[in-house]
Every structure is written in structure tokens, then in C-alpha cells.
Amino acid sequence: MLAEKALLGTFLKENHLLHDTIIRPEHFAEGRHRLLMQLMKNIHSKSRAVDSITLALEGDPERYGGLSYIQGLLSYANPVKFEGYEDILLEKWKEREKRNILTLAAQEDWEIDRVVSSLQAMNQARVDDYHSISDEIMNVFDDPWRESKKQSGSLTGIKQFDALTNGFQNGDLTIIAARPSMGKTDVMLHLAKQAGWQHYLPVIFSLEMPSRTITMRLIASTGGFNRGKMRDPYQLLSEPQKERWSATLGKLNETCIQQFDGSSQTVPIMRAKLRKVIHEYPERKPIVFIDYLGLITPNDTYGGNANQQVSEISKNLKAMAKDFNCPVVCLAQLNRSVEQRQNKRPNMSDIRDSGSVEQDADVILLLYREKYYDHSLKDPALELIITKNRNGPVGTAYALYNENTGEMKDVDNQRII
Template sequence: MKSEQTIGTMPQLCLAEKALLGSFLKENHLLQDTSILPEHFAEGRHRLLLRLMKKIHSQSRAVDSVTIALEGDPEIFGGLSYVQELLSYANPERYESYEDIVLEDWKQREKKNILTLAVKEEWAMDRVISALQNMNQAKINDHRSINDELLAVYDDPWCEAKQPPTALSGIAQLDAFTNGFQDGDLTIIAARPSMGKTDVMLHLAKQAGWQRYLPVIFSLEMPAHNITKRLIASTGGFNRAKMRDPYQHLTEAQKNHWSTVLGRLNETEIQLFDGSSQSVPMMRAKLRKMIHEFPDRKPIVFIDYLGLITPNDTYGGNANQQIGEISKGLKAMAKDFNCPVVCLAQLNRSVEQRQDKRPSMSDIRDSGCVEQDADMMILLYREKYYDRSVKNPALELIITKNRNGPVGTAHAVYNENTGEIKDADHQRAI
């Protein structure tokens, strides 16, 4: 929001500082992530309070009004009532924007201080420039020297390469094209409604979980209990119609298999968020929390689906601009958290008008910048979807964009009754 990016008055800055401190109190793990230092705050008591909070957190203790009272003198901060009041300003989902506000204001203050001191002490111009550059390094850690990069690859021709781990799909032909889902990559999986894209997503999430990744699913369309039923049905090979009342409809053999299926699914550690109105900043906040709760697992994010993500701006109702903002946000999330992000998308009706109904990238609804931002695009096609007389359960995964490899079509088998995905040779995946 514009007002949050341009700081002109102390009340605005004070609110941002309060919101940051409140967010730290509410979500202690943010103290480990933040680049904000006590000296970045304009208000003295906020500097003292952040210094104390960081000290308590460094001792692996909970940061709250009790530990603050025990460790310091609350009267310095305005009393415990003020510490409690800070919680009312907490909004961890907007934490990054508050950081930007505080840092930007600190930079403006520092710039004035540097220029004032430079005039007073008659600094040389190179000293002024150096001081300003050092100030601007706050929250900038993306610098790489070519010397260091070349040194890192110097021995590569004589050493066997260690391939970075990737989240394999368990579909041999797809993995041959992609070598799995890569860290920092945004993948878009698009299809017409009821083509099977949610089942594909759940298949990929299970495979990733069984490979010790942490699958984080943002289901904006389907509630968590329905997602859970789908996972059980596809894993156990149960007809989804029976999942409406397992007691009545499952056979004795299936009931005996039930606990094994649930145990197998439990190993995936899938995390579900099924709020209907979620923005990219909200997802980032929830993902950050999951990373701290499961430090031994690399996250992989799945989102169902692109068109339901809430944009930060309405852009006057311009859907292309809204989707463009969201796709850029998803790519930034993949890069910032260094994890794969897989997002489902709908195809528009134009595909239905063609003789060959296999989709192309231009069929993505309100595509905007999606084609540009995505590292990989996979479009789903089933002949049986358009001709119910066809008995072939084949599912085509058409890779139309792949920054890390070739494009082409991978084949799998889809059971629309159970939601199970198998390899093209009808073998179960991992």
C-alpha cells in the first residue's frame, strides 16, 4: 500500500514499530528472521524493548510479558500494559511490509545525519559516498563476487557432481523431463475443471512427503476434511463414493487396510491451510511458521488455485493485472524461501472450441504475466474427459515451458474413481 511505503509522519512510523514488536511477541520465531536491529527504531523505548526481546529469544526462552517483566524493568517501556497493548497491533502476515517501513525511515534519518556530519566536519566526497553505500546495505544480502563463484566451481571438471536434491513426482516420464521440482522454481499446473488437477497436486504432495519434504497445501477451494478424504481414497485405492460413509460402504478387507493407509499418509507430514481468502503475504507468513516448526524438512508449497488467491490491489477490476501481481508474488516466494512452489490454474473455454482439445499456454485464464513468471508449465489432458465412451485412463502431462530442461509430454494413468495416479506402465509410484 502506498501509505505504508512512504513515511512522512511519526505516527505512521510509530504504528509500524508497534506492529513489528507486537508481531514478534505473537510469533517469536520472527525475531530469528528479521533484519531489523534495535538502532533501526526511532522511538527509544522500542529500541530497548527489541534489544531485550532478542536477548531472551537467544536464550531459547519464550518472549512474552512474563519473561520481559522478569528480565527487565517494564516501567522503562511504559509498563506491562504497554507490552500487552503491542499485541493488539500484531499482524505477522504484514510483517515484511512493516520491516520495509521501519528500514526506509531509518535510512532517511541516517542520510540526514551523514550529510549534516559531512558538512560540519568537511568530509571528502568519497567518504560521504562510502557512508551512504554502507547505510544502503541494510537488508541487502544478495551480493556475490564472481571471484568467489569461480572458485566454487574450479574443481568441477575433476569431481563427480553432487546433484542437489529435488522433489520427484514419482511419474517416471515426468521426472525424466524435469528432474523433479527445483528449489526456487514456480510451477503452474493448468487444466479444465474436473480434469484431475487437484488429484495430481495431492499425488505430488504425497510423493514429496514420502521423500522427507514438508508439503504445505493452501486449499482455497476445498475444505481440509475433503482434501483428507481424497488423500485416503487415492492412497488406499478406495472408491471416493464410499468415503461419504466408510462404515456403511467399505468392505471388511478395506476396513482392515484402513489403519495402514492412515499410517502411510501420516508419514507425509502434509500441512493444510483451507482458508478461502488468502493472499500471497498471508501464505508467506504461514509458510515461515511451518519452516520453524519443521526445521528438519525442506518445504514444498502447493496452491489450489491461482484464480482464488486474493490480490493486494483490485487494479480497478483488471483481472490480468491482479493475476500478474499474484504470479510475481508466488515466484518471489519460491525464490525467497528457496523452495518449490506448485500452483494450480484454470484453463479458459477456448480450448473446447478446437478440434484438437489439447491445451496450450495461451489457454490459461487471465494469464497476465503467468507465462513469464513460471519456470515450468504443465497442462493436463485426458481424452476420456471429452469422450466418455473411451476406456483409456491415460493422463497426459504436457510440459509447455521448462527453464531447466526440455518440453514434451509425459504419460500417466488416472483413476477418476479413486483419484489415484499411476505411472504409464500402471505401476504405483513411491
């Protein structure tokens, strides 16, 4: 079957997926594919490369079709569709298992309870989400008498915001929404830098700006350079600014930020790219930033229904945060209705094509600057309005924002690095 060949070919092309997959040899329908899967897992468990040579050395090539068959599997490989192949195999396996259970139940006249429990056990293909209440109770038994380490996520350096949220938490989906040019991309880049300096692995999916533009913005905000001068640093930077250029790049390099700037990306494509980069930096915990929600391509057009498209995307983003156990921070646009109100501070319902965003997000953060609407003001205040916080209080945090450099400071006017 094609899905089995595609999955095995993908394992051959991207060995690291063998570590993540939920597929076991018995999930394959074809006998030689079961043998190949077991052999691949055995070789990978020894931290050795899985290829035609190691497969030939470790097993009998004639049992699974010879080396030419293995080479042919590579033509079916497609890492982007890896999770889809997993789902197909599991569904086919469940269909076979269901038929086997019902046949055996009829032959041996099983009790109905035994049939139901067997079918339920078969449906529990993902065993990594199992938690016994006995084990969980033992984990917390001594908590009243043991000082526990405070679980903080990726901190932002904005004291008021960190006090409300305790940073960005693993498994949480955060939506940061604002009107165009309010500063949301600069906020995202600030958060990415802060995470990197805390030894996280910031992974940016920039669906709007090319990586060159993102990089120049990062340099400007880190070095305090006016973005207008970044168009031609040779001509426009002063000598003192040029003297701190190298130190700025060195500081920025410590963040280990990873960028993907392809347009029209789906969540499954982003998952595949994230999975690969995680394996390249196993010592760092990932945190994902996406710019922005409205540019993510849905898997289905839903007849052009934007709300349904956004609902699918937000559910998939939440699933990505949970499955990878990392924070996912996604930018979003606010609709124009904000401009028509006298009080232009945004509300959660102002998120464009909100769909199920309000339900799926753990934290919703709205940005507001008074100066955005009144250019005569000199006030650099940026309001970070937390309108939803599933695991904490809501409220407003304040920062100082320099729209010329993209730099953010805490309200005490301290640089946040």
C-alpha cells in the same frame, strides 16, 4: 510510532519471527524500542521464551516504559502483517539515513562518488543476498575433479516427468493448468504425497475445497478406494477395503501434509502461515501447493483488471518461492478457447488471465486427457505437457490416471508410493 509498536508486539506474540526478521535494533527510531529489540534478540538467541517476565529479568523495565508498556505492545500485534511492518520500518529508517548522509555530506563537502556509494550502501538493507565472486569461485574451484551429488528436487514418481525436470526445485514457481475436472487437484495431491514420503513438508492452501474433502481424496487415492464410496465408508466399503483402511491412514499420516482451507487468502497471509508451520517442523523442507491461482485475493483491485491482479499474485508467488527457498506449485484454470479448437491440447497462452504468469513461472505444466473429450475411450492416459522449463527441456510426460479413485500410476502401470 505505530509500526514499531506493532512489530515489537508481533515478536512478543510469535517469538519465532525474531529468527527470520531482517530488522535490527538500529532500524527503530525510538530509543526504548531499540533497547527492547536488542533485548528480545539476546533472549531469543539463548533459546528462551521472549515475554514480559524474561524481559524484566534480563533488562531494566524502567528504561523501556515498564511492564505495562510491554503488555500494551501485545495489543498492536498482527503476525499476518509482519512483513508489511518490516517494510515500513525499513523505509522510515532509509529516509532518516538519507537525510543524515546528505546533511553530513554538505557539512563536510563530500565528493559526489562518496555520497552515491553511501546512499547505495544504505539501500542494501537485506544483507542475506550478498555473494562475493571470490567466495563463489572457491566453492566451485574443484568441481572438474570432484564428483558432485546430483541436485534433485521433490520427485514425482512419474519417471518421464522427473527425467525432464529433476523434480520440483527450491525457489521455483510451477504452474499446473488444466480445464475443470481434468484432474489437476488429484495431480496436486499426488505430488504432495510423494513429497511427504520423501520427507518434505507439504503445505496445501486449498482455497476451493474444505480440508475434509481434501483428506477424503487423499485417502481414496492412497488406498485405491472409489471416491463414491467415501461418502459413507461404513455402508459402502467392502470388508477387504475396511481391513486395509488403517494401513492406508498410517501410510498417509507419514506424509505430514499440512492443510489451510480458508478462502480469500492473500499471498502475504499464506506467507505468514507458511512461516509459522515451518518453525513447527524444522526438520522438514517445505513445499507449497495452492489450489488455485484464480481464488487468491490480490492486495489491490487494480480497478477490476484481472490481468494486473494475476500479475501481482504471480510475482508474489515467485517471491515466496525465492524467499523461503522452497518449491511453490500453484494450480490454474485454462480458458474456454481450448474447447473451440479441433486439437484441444492446451497451450501456455490458454491460461486464464495469464498476466505475467508465463514470465514469472519457472515451470508451466498443462494437463490433457483424451478421455475427457471422448467418454467412450477406456484410455487412462494423462499427458503432462511441459511448455516452459526454465532450467531444462520441454516435452510431454505420461502417467495413468484413475478418475474414480484419483490415483496416479506411472506408465508401466506401477503404483507410485
